[in-house]
Amino acid sequence: MIPQKTRPATIADVARRAGVSKSSAARALGSYGTVSAAAREKVQAAAEELGYRPNVLARSINTGETKTIGVVVGDIENDYFGLATRGISDIAKKAGYDVILINTSENPEAEVDAVRILLEKRVDGLIVAPATALVTDHLQDTHRAGVPLVLLDRQIETLPAVSASVHIAPAAKEATSTLLAAGHRRIAFISSLQTHGETYRPGMRIPVSSVQDRLTGIVDGLQQYGVEPTKDLIRFNALGERVTARIIDELLALESPPTAILASDGLIALDVLLALQHRNLEIPKNMSFVMFDDARWAQLMTPPLSVIAQPIYEVGVSAATALLQVLAGAYPAASPARLKARFINRKSICPPSE
Amino acid sequence: MIPQKTRPATIADVARRAGVSKSSAARALGSYGTVSAAAREKVQAAAEELGYRPNVLARSINTGETKTIGVVVGDIENDYFGLATRGISDIAKKAGYDVILINTSENPEAEVDAVRILLEKRVDGLIVAPATALVTDHLQDTHRAGVPLVLLDRQIETLPAVSASVHIAPAAKEATSTLLAAGHRRIAFISSLQTHGETYRPGMRIPVSSVQDRLTGIVDGLQQYGVEPTKDLIRFNALGERVTARIIDELLALESPPTAILASDGLIALDVLLALQHRNLEIPKNMSFVMFDDARWAQLMTPPLSVIAQPIYEVGVSAATALLQVLAGAYPAASPARLKARFINRKSICPPSE
């Protein structure tokens, strides 16, 4: 049974079969104009028999809209984006928009590609979690093309786009304060943020706002206790299990090693925990631990991990809502209210052993 | 700075600005026909200045192809599909195809929608992880539309489509045998497969081949030890934390409760573990445990969990490769070799306590 390369039925085919003109058929199938009940029935029957499917490509050429919004996420393997995507889809669907997704596998070039592809497919709007605030040409393009853009999780000041994100600094500060109150003074922060070799220094420009926000809270908490953040403890570029393991080694080799670690997200947390496990370091006995994102496995660990939980699904909802408002004609776009993160203290913090 | 609803530049605009005809401009920009070097330069310059972007929609109307493949997955929050998607994208990109993704949130109706949407967008090929072999109309549609289809993770006999999947029965059998050898005779299997109320009976038709394959291996192992699988221990419809918790309760309330549990995938494993934790049951002391999929957190648990690992990324690669072959003209499609799962015995199995 060879698949017939049978050209799909067009409106003209349907019209011919129903014995009416092309435009009548179009009116009967589309929801505009006026058609007699008799004609409508004949057309619908014919369409059914022929298995007619409107060619949305042709339609979009005329109408200029695709009823589709494009979503670009850093990596779908991060539960964070999985949930956010769900929030986006749920809202978009209700408003009659389709959602198509492109995953960039944390690759900045892939992000540029993804945006280009989606613009080429003429999506009506775009939701992007930008990898870095440093390269934004492709995002400027969307603006130039007149396609509304909403940023997810991260904001970029220089861009004419609103952002749906979580105000995470207060919770980050609370987590840090809790560590400090337990007696910790050497607290490490590990992130997969790419800085191209640059190490931490106070006031440095962090190209991803959601990481910046984490740091703001942490530094704020530290300084309240008179502790200065240092480049040996604030660590970036932890991409992948191997690199992260090396960073852990470097931390442990310090003259005074950290007694607590904050992991910047659920993915990096796994790498960190794996490295600690391989070195036979127990939490919290040998190392206190807090992670950003309340991954489902976090509470299953022994001991259950203290986390900074973000309302991720709601971020997606918020982003989609903002975008849909613009698509519905609202201008300027209203910046969505920032959602709040919260610190959940489980059992992965105890006083430092020494 | 109001975004100009400036109609994007067309080939006609470029041609006018470059002072040549439409078709010359088209030739210069596309890679067909012949153009003089002089004309080509003028056109390219004009295109650059105008920020010209070819309208792929219009192009596809003529050429009949979109250079895009559509992927439909059950839920992106399952790491399984995240990795598989990555495998697909990597291969597709190399062949010059874009990949767009639609997530169905485990909702069968959403799957039908997703397929319709992608067919409407005229993707050149489709990769789908079908929720159930019972409703396949939408998949028959793709065949009727002449769009090549490759199934991911699951196969459906009645469908003219090849499938990229893992041969998981042997590893499942090995896991089961290991449990039996440790002394277990009451072994439960928990899956989120929807059966619409039907309970397990030997020989029942399981509408998802990947679950069927798991069961085949398990039953095979059981029978080797003279143990009969029963409906009170083989449980389906565990969707969500609450339902799964109830199933666990039912299992524990049995006259002779299970002493070991096999979880059908990483997501359901989380629900099961959470339920066990809440009931203060320890692994493996009170309950031995094996899960399908080697989720990254599995080896971080205390104790590290024994798993049946699948080469997920490779399944994606395999699916994409098969599809691309068909798109390149191969017919009939060659069924990709089935990949092998393997049992990794960590520390979550010990002899039953009683």
Place this chain on the structure above:
DNA sequence: TTGTAGGCGTTATCAT
């Protein structure tokens, strides 16, 4: 090498 004219499948405008 270049331009003209027609077609892809829709929607939109205009008479009838």
Place this chain on the structure above:
DNA sequence: ATGATAACGCCTACAA
């Protein structure tokens, strides 16, 4: 209510 006819942006003969 209906049917021609043009338009959308691109590709593809075909003729010049």
